[in-house]
Amino acid sequence: xxxxxxxxxxxxxxxxxxxxxxxxxxxxxxxxxxxxxxxxxxxxxxxxxxxxxxxxxxxxxxxxxxxxxxxxxxxxxxxxxxxxxxxxxxxxxxxxxxxxxxxxxxxxxxxxx
Amino acid sequence: xxxxxxxxxxxxxxxxxxxxxxxxxxxxxxxxxxxxxxxxxxxxxxxxxxxxxxxxxxxxxxxxxxxxxxxxxxxxxxxxxxxxxxxxxxxxxxxxxxxxxxxxxxxxxxxxxx
Numbered sequence: 101x102x103x104x105x106x107x108x109x110x111x112x113x114x115x116x117x118x119x120x121x122x123x124x125x126x127x128x129x130x131x132x133x134x135x136x137x138x139x140x141x142x143x144x145x146x147x148x149x150x151x152x153x154x155x156x157x158x159x160x161x162x163x164x165x166x167x168x169x170x171x172x173x174x175x176x177x178x179x180x181x182x183x184x185x186x187x188x189x190x191x192x193x194x195x196x197x198x199x200x201x202x203x204x205x206x207x208x209x210x211x212x213x
Numbered sequence: 214x215x216x217x218x219x220x221x222x223x224x225x226x227x228x229x230x231x232x233x234x235x236x237x238x239x240x241x242x243x244x245x246x247x248x249x250x251x252x253x254x255x256x257x258x259x260x261x262x263x264x265x266x267x268x269x270x271x272x273x274x275x276x277x278x279x280x281x282x283x284x285x286x287x288x289x290x291x292x293x294x295x296x297x298x299x300x301x302x303x304x305x306x307x308x309x310x311x312x313x314x315x316x317x318x319x320x321x322x323x324x325x326x327x
Binding site: 131133142143145148156191195198199200201202203204205206207 | 245249255256257258259262264302306313315316318319320
């Protein structure tokens with residue numbers, strides 16, 4: 101298995117632009133999680149899906165952030181409009197049905213200038 | 214919700230010595246406690262985990278202990294090597310309905326000095 105696949109690996113964008121991050125979970129995993137990592141706040145859970153359904157989005161910082169999971173093999177995290185304070189590493193992770201053993205993707209390093 | 218506190222935030226040890234990282238959690242319903250290692254610029258990777266039905270688990274030089282009464286768990290690394298240098302995160306979770314949601318500690322930067 102190729103693991104959790106995220107794209108792009110790096111993204112540099114100007115303030116105000118729309119940013120879309122992509123994630124392909126491990127085949128057969130039924131839970132998907134989006135995390136944001138910064139030096140100040142550590143690893144923060146933004147949103148998670150179970151069987152493609154959003155379960156808890158209380159970690160999404162504000163309405164500029166949205167996430168979708170149209171099918172079991174694909175999810176997106178969108179920021180519109182982006183701001184410099186959104187600069188961080190965004191990780192996607194997936195876990196199997198029993199929930200034991202998250203696997204993280206390689207992350208997307210987002211820089212908003 | 215769950216709250217996980219991790220100490221120390223930084224730890225330096227001499228090669229060959231042992232390292233211990235401690236975490237406490239708040240939700241008595243939590244029953245799964247994984248530890249992740251994150252090297253600079255890379256993804257967090259699971260190194261060991263423990264479930265609430267056991268008090269200790271060991272895998273070569275790494276061990277984790279769990280005290281459910283006190284709501285704390287610890288990572289022990291023996292015979293440390295330079296390649297053990299990384300940030301280590303503890304996490305805790307219960308089963309919240311349909312999925313298992315991890316709450317992470319703030320991380321410990323471990324440096325193994327040669």
